[in-house]
Amino acid sequence: MKTLADLGEDTLVQLLTRTLRRDDDVLLGPGDDCAVVRLPRGAHSLVLKTDTIVEGVHFTPETPARWVGRKAMARVLSDFAAMAATPRHALITLIAPPRIWVKRVQGIYHGLAKLADEFEVRIVGGETSRGDQLSITVSLIGYVPTRKWITRSAARAGDVLYVTGRLGGSIRGRHLRFQPLVKESSIIAKKLKPTAMMDLSDGLAKDLPRMARASGLGWNLWLDQIPITAGCSLSQALNDGEDYHLLFATSPTLKKQALLECQALCPGVKFHAIGELTRDEKTGLLETGGWDHFL
Amino acid sequence: MKTLADLGEDTLVQLLTRTLRRDDDVLLGPGDDCAVVRLPRGAHSLVLKTDTIVEGVHFTPETPARWVGRKAMARVLSDFAAMAATPRHALITLIAPPRIWVKRVQGIYHGLAKLADEFEVRIVGGETSRGDQLSITVSLIGYVPTRKWITRSAARAGDVLYVTGRLGGSIRGRHLRFQPLVKESSIIAKKLKPTAMMDLSDGLAKDLPRMARASGLGWNLWLDQIPITAGCSLSQALNDGEDYHLLFATSPTLKKQALLECQALCPGVKFHAIGELTRDEKTGLLETGGWDHFL
Numbered sequence: 001m002k003t004l005a006d007l008g009e010d011t012l013v014q015l016l017t018r019t020l021r022r023d024d025d026v027l028l029g030p031g032d033d034c035a036v037v038r039l040p041r042g043a044h045s046l047v048l049k050t051d052t053i054v055e056g057v058h059f060t061p062e063t064p065a066r067w068v069g070r071k072a073m074a075r076v077l078s079d080f081a082a083m084a085a086t087p088r089h090a091l092i093t094l095i096a097p098p099r100i101w102v103k104r105v106q107g108i109y110h111g112l113a114k115l116a117d118e119f120e121v122r123i124v125g126g127e128t129s130r131g132d133q134l135s136i137t138v139s140l141i142g143y144v145p146t147r148k149w150i151t152r153s154a155a156r157a158g159d160v161l162y163v164t165g166r167l168g169g170s171i172r173g174r175h176l177r178f179q180p181l182v183k184e185s186s187i188i189a190k191k192l193k194p195t196a197m198m199d200l201s202d203g204l205a206k207d208l209p210r211m212a213r214a215s216g217l218g219w220n221l222w223l224d225q226i227p228i229t230a231g232c233s234l235s236q237a238l239n240d241g242e243d244y245h246l247l248f249a250t251s252p253t254l255k256k257q258a259l260l261e262c263q264a265l266c267p268g269v270k271f272h273a274i275g276e277l278t279r280d281e282k283t284g285l286l287e288t289g290g291w292d293h294f295l
Numbered sequence: 296m297k298t299l300a301d302l303g304e305d306t307l308v309q310l311l312t313r314t315l316r317r318d319d320d321v322l323l324g325p326g327d328d329c330a331v332v333r334l335p336r337g338a339h340s341l342v343l344k345t346d347t348i349v350e351g352v353h354f355t356p357e358t359p360a361r362w363v364g365r366k367a368m369a370r371v372l373s374d375f376a377a378m379a380a381t382p383r384h385a386l387i388t389l390i391a392p393p394r395i396w397v398k399r400v401q402g403i404y405h406g407l408a409k410l411a412d413e414f415e416v417r418i419v420g421g422e423t424s425r426g427d428q429l430s431i432t433v434s435l436i437g438y439v440p441t442r443k444w445i446t447r448s449a450a451r452a453g454d455v456l457y458v459t460g461r462l463g464g465s466i467r468g469r470h471l472r473f474q475p476l477v478k479e480s481s482i483i484a485k486k487l488k489p490t491a492m493m494d495l496s497d498g499l500a501k502d503l504p505r506m507a508r509a510s511g512l513g514w515n516l517w518l519d520q521i522p523i524t525a526g527c528s529l530s531q532a533l534n535d536g537e538d539y540h541l542l543f544a545t546s547p548t549l550k551k552q553a554l555l556e557c558q559a560l561c562p563g564v565k566f567h568a569i570g571e572l573t574r575d576e577k578t579g580l581l582e583t584g585g586w587d588h589f590l
Contacts, residue, residue, distance in 0.1 A: 010505070027340055031509065032446050033377035033493055034344040036439065039334060045322055046341070048419060049329040050386040050434050054426040082328035091345040093388070093432045124343060131349040132428045137388045139345050139434035144331065151327050198328055210305070214326065 004105065005098035009128055012102070016109045020123050026089070035125035037089050044146040047085040048139070051076040052093075055134040059176075065104045067176040069111025072136040075201070077119055077180035078244045082199040083151075084189035085144035087119060087182065092126035093137035100134065108136060119182055150189060150248075153214035155196035157279040159249035161219065164269040167204060168232035170242035178244040184266045185246060191262035194248035203241035204274075211247065212277060221275035245269070249277055299400065300393035304423055307397070311404045315418050321384070330420035332384050339441040342380040343434070346371040347388075350429040354471075360399045362471040364406025367431040370496070372414055372475035373539045375437055377494040378444045379484035382437035382477065385411060387421035390430045403431060414477055445484060445543075448509035450491035452574040454544035456514070459564040462499060463527035465537040473539040479561040480541060486557035489543035498536035499569075506542065507572060516570035540564070544572055 004012060017030040028036035053059060053072045073090070080087040092112060096105060116123055121140065164181060181199075188194060196215055200207050204226070212219050228237040246269075263271055299307060312325040323331035348354060348367045368385070375382040387407060391400060411418055416435065459476060476494075483489060491510055495502050499521070507514050523532040541564075558566055 027441075028444065028446060032448070033374040034342045034380060034444075036378070036380075036444055037341050037343065038441075039338055039341055043334055046332050046334055046384075046436070047329045048332065048384065048386055048434075048436065050388045050420065050422050050432070052388045052390060052422055052424050052432070054390060054424050056427070057425050079328040083331070085329060085331075089341075089343065091343055091434055093345045093347050093434075095347060095349060095390075095430055125345065127345050127347055127432075129347050129349050129430075130352050131430060132351070133426055135390055135424075135426060135430070137345070137347070137422075137432050137434075139343075139386055139388075139432075141341070141343065141436060146322075146333075149323065149329075149331055151323060153327070 002102045003099050004096060004102060007102055012105070012128060015106065020113060021117060023122055026122055026124055030125050035091070037124060040143060043143050045144060047080065047083060047142045047144050047149065049076050049079045050137060050139040051079065052135055052137040063176065065107025066111035068136065069108035070115045071176050072138050073112045073115040074178060074180050074244070076138045076140045077115070077182055078199040078201070080140065080142055081181040081185040081246060082197055083144060083149045084185045084197065085142050085149055087121050087140050087142035089141050090116060090121055090123045091139040092123055094126065094128045095131035095133070095135045096128065097132055097134065098130055112138070119180070150194055150197040152196050152198050152211045155211065155215035155217060155249040155277050157217055157277055158252050159195050159277045160252050160254070160273050161247065161249055161275045161277065162271050162273055163200065163227065163247050164245040164271060166227040166229040167200070167243045167245065168237035168240045169229040170240055174244070175242040179268065180244070181246055181269065184269055187262060187265045188246065188248060191258055191265070192250045192254060194250050197246055197248040200243040200245050200247050201241060203239045203243070204247070205238040206241070207247060215277065218278040218280045219275055220278050225272065226274050227272045252276070297397045298394050299391060299397060302397055307400065307423060310401065315408060316412060318417055321417055321419050325420050330386070332419060335438060338438050340439060342375065342378060342437045342439050342444065344371050344374045345432060345434040346374065347430055347432040358471065360402025361406035363431065364403035365410045366471050367433050368407045368410040369473060369475050369539070371433045371435045372410070372477055373494040373496070375435065376476040376480040376541060377492055378439060379480045379492065380437050380439035380444055382414060382416050382435050384436050385416055385418045386434040387418055388432035389421065389423045390426035390428070391423065392427055392429065393425055395429065407433070414475070445489055445492040447491050447493050447506045450506065450510035450512060450544040450572050452512055452572055453547050454490050454572045455547050455549070455568050456542065456544050456570045456572065457566050457568055458495065458522065458542050459540040459566060461522040461524040462495070462538045462540065463532035463535045464524040465535055470537040474563065475539070476541055476564065479564055482557060482560045483541065483543060486553055486560070487545045487549060489545050492541055492543035495538040495540050495542050496536060498534045498538070499542070500533040501536070502542060510572065513573040513575045514570055515573050520567065521569050522567045547571070
C-alpha cells in the first residue's frame with residue numbers, strides 16, 4: 001500500500017479529482033489556481049459556509065474513511081439546511097500526515113463526493129497540505145432567494161420551539177450517519193414560516209441559548225417534552241451534541257393543520273414541540289429548573 | 296494571559312469578529328449558521344479558492360502572529376491574482392490547540408483582516424476547532440467577467456514566459472512579506488493578453504511543468520535569464536518556492552512597447568523574460584539542461 005509520501009501532491013490531486021462529477025456550470029474545475037463557476041440566472045445572494053473535522057476530535061483513526069468524508073460534507077450541508085438554502089459548490093482542504101495511506105485519503109474523498117452527489121453539490125477545487133493531524137475542511141457555497149433565508153436572530157417572544165427528532169447518544173452512530181435535512185428545511189420554511197432556525201451541532205444546552213441570545217430572548221423548555229434517544233438520559237439529550245437535527249421557532253398561532261401537512265411531507269423526521277421563547281432574556285437559564293446543572 | 300481553553304468558542308468568535316469591517320453587500324455576517332452576501336449586479340461567474348497554512352510547515356511557533364495571519368490571506372489573494380480575478384469575501388477556518396494564547400489568535404486575525412482590508416476583501420464567517428497543530432485555512436470567493444479569467448491551460452507553443460521578479464531565498468522574509476499581485480495581474484491581463492498565468496508558490500521547477508502540462512506543451516528555459524535573488528544560487532531560484540511572483544506566457548509577437556507600458560504601470564515588480572513554451576511535450580525536461588538535476 002502506498003502513502004502520500006510515495007505519491008506526491010500532484011499525483012494525489014489527479015487521483016482524487018478525476019472521478020468528480022462536473023456540470024455545465026463548472027466553468028473551471030480542479031487543477032488551476034482557482035475554480036470558476038457560473039452563477040445561476042437571476043441569483044441575487046450567495047450563501048457561504050466553512051466547517052472542519054479533525055482526527056481525534058470529530059472522528060478517530062478507526063473511523064472508516066468513507067464515513068469520515070461523509071461526515072465532513074454532511075456537517076456543512078446541515079448548516080445550509082439551517083438557513084433553508086440550497087448548496088451547490090464545494091472546496092475541500094485536506095491536511096494529512098505524509099505517512100497516511102493513499103487508500104484512506106481516497107476513501108475520505110469518496111465519502112465526500114458521494115454525499116455531495118446526493119445533494120447535487122459539486123466539488124470544484126481544494127487544497128492539500130502536510131500536517132501532523134488529519135483534518136478535512138469543507139467550504140460550501142450555494143444560493144437562497146434574497147430575504148428568504150432563516151437566521152437565528154429573528155425569533156419573537158411566545159414563539160414555540162420545535163426539534164426534528166430525538167436528541168442524545170449521537171456518538172453511537174448518528175454523528176456519522178445522519179442525513180442533512182436540506183430538503184426538509186425548505187419544506188419547513190414554506191409550510192411553517194419559522195422565525196428562526198439552526199442545526200443542533202453542540203447540543204440543545206449550548207445551541208438554544210445561542211438562538212435565544214441572537215434573538216434577544218429567553219426561553220422556557222418543557223423538559224418532559226424533549227424527545228430523548230432510547231437509552232439516553234435527559235442530560236445526554238441536552239448536552240451530548242452532534243444531533244444534527246433542526247431547532248426552529250414558529251408563531252404560537254401556527255395552525256395544527258399546517259404542522260400535520262408539513263410532518264406528512266417530511267417522513268424522515270418527527271416534529272416535537274419542546275418549549276417556547278420568552279421575553280425575559282436574563283432569567284432564561286433559571287426558568288428551566290435543572291438547566292444550569294447541565295451546562 | 297488567557298488561553299482558548301479559558302475563553303470558550305463563543306467568546307472567542309465574538310472577540311475575533313467584532314472589529315471586522317462589514318459592507319452593504321454582506322447581508323448576513325459572522326454568527327449565524329452560514330454567511331450571506333449580495334452578488335454584484337450583472338455578475339455571471341464566481342471564482343473560488345481555498346488555501347491552508349500549518350504551523351511547522353508554512354510558519355513556525357516563533358513567527359509573529361500578525362505575519363502568520365497575513366501570510367494565510369496573502370497566499371489565497373495570490374491565487375486570485377493568478378486568475379486576474381477580483382477577490383471579495385472570505386471564510387476563515389482556524390484549528391488551534393486549547394492551550395494557545397488568545398493574544399496569538401487575535402494577532403493572527405488582525406493579520407488576516409488587515410491584509411483583507413487592503414484588498415477590499417471582507418471576512419464574512421468562519422469556523423474554529425480544537426486540534427493539536429495550529430492551522431489557518433482561508434476560503435475566498437470573488438468575481439471575474441465571464442471568459443476573462445486566465446488559466447494555466449491555454450498557452451501556445453512559441454509563447455514567451457515571464458516572471459514578475461527575482462526568485463529564490465523566500466524563507467529570508469518574502470514568504471511572509473510579499474504583496475499579492477492582484478492589481479498588477481489585472482494590468483497584465485489587459486495590456487499583455489497572457490495566454491496562461493499562475494502564481495509561483497512551489498518554485499519554478501515544480502510550477503512551470505504544471506503550466507506546461509496543463510497546456511500540453513514543453514518548455515525551453517533561458518537559464519542565464521532567470522532573475523535570482525541576491526545571494527541565492529540558480530538551484531535555489533528554481534526550487535526554493537514561495538516566491539509568489541506571477542509566471543505568465545504571452546504571444547512572441549507581443550510589441551515591446553506594450554511590455555514597457557505595462558512595466559511602467561506596475562512599478563512594484565519587474566518583468567523578466569525567462570524562456571518559451573515549446574511544441575514538444577515530452578522532451579521539455581531534457582531541453583533545459585541541468586533541469587532534471589534540480590527536480
